[in-house]
Amino acid sequence: DTEVTQTPKHLVMGMTNKKSLKCEQHMGHRAMYWYKQKAKKPPELMFVYSYEKLSINESVPSRFSPECPNSSLLNLHLHALQPEDSALYLCASSQDGTDYGYTFGSGTRLTVV
Amino acid sequence: EDQVTQSPEALRLQEGESSSLNCSYTVSGLRGLFWYRQDPGKGPEFLFTLYSAGEEKEKERLKATLTKKESFLHITAPKPEDSATYLCAVINQAGTALIFGKGTTLSVSS
DSSP, rough: OOOOEOOOOEEOOOOEEEEEEEEEOOSOEEEEEEEETTTTTTOOOEEEEETTTTEEEEEOOOOOEEEEEEEEEEEEEEESOOOOGGOOOOEEEEESSSSOOOOEEOOOEEEOO | OOOEEOEEEEEEETTOOEEEEEEEESSOOOOOEEEEEOOSSSEEEEEEEEOOOTTEETTEEEEEEEEEEEEEEOOOOOOOOOEEEEEEEEOTTOOOSOOOOOOOOEEEEE
């Protein structure tokens, strides 16, 4: 299995809702990432997990809460989002040391109404 | 500050018209330079990793090269299905995460 699987593919949520994005990989990668991508912009790093521990938080607002239950799963919990948070949310994974490049999932298209 | 600059922002080619995309970088100790292809609404698809100046890699109609200051993605005889946004990214010596350029959007018409 050489894929990163993200669910759901599309999500529409109100500003008072609580939802979660899920990411799964079975490549044995020990680093996992959340990126946010706005239209016609490059991906922007949000969080990095290394060996299931949060190693980087790029000053992301607390309405985004990451979780890494085990080495294969990564969640992003969403609460009280704003319309400007609408974007494509990408999950990626890499082997320790990153020398083999990152494998990205297809993303979750999030719309906040 | 580590930085990646891609040019041009957009490129329109006729089918069969070869060209090159540029990625210039300033980074504190380059550990790797990556090229990705991204189709609209999809995640980036890995193409190449380059590690040191002088290195070249090829895949079908694509060839990536690396110097100490920049990388080129050469597209030979492109086809319409090569239309996509091509992203360049680097990892610095700290090795934390990818730093992306803004991308080049390539359109190939038949």
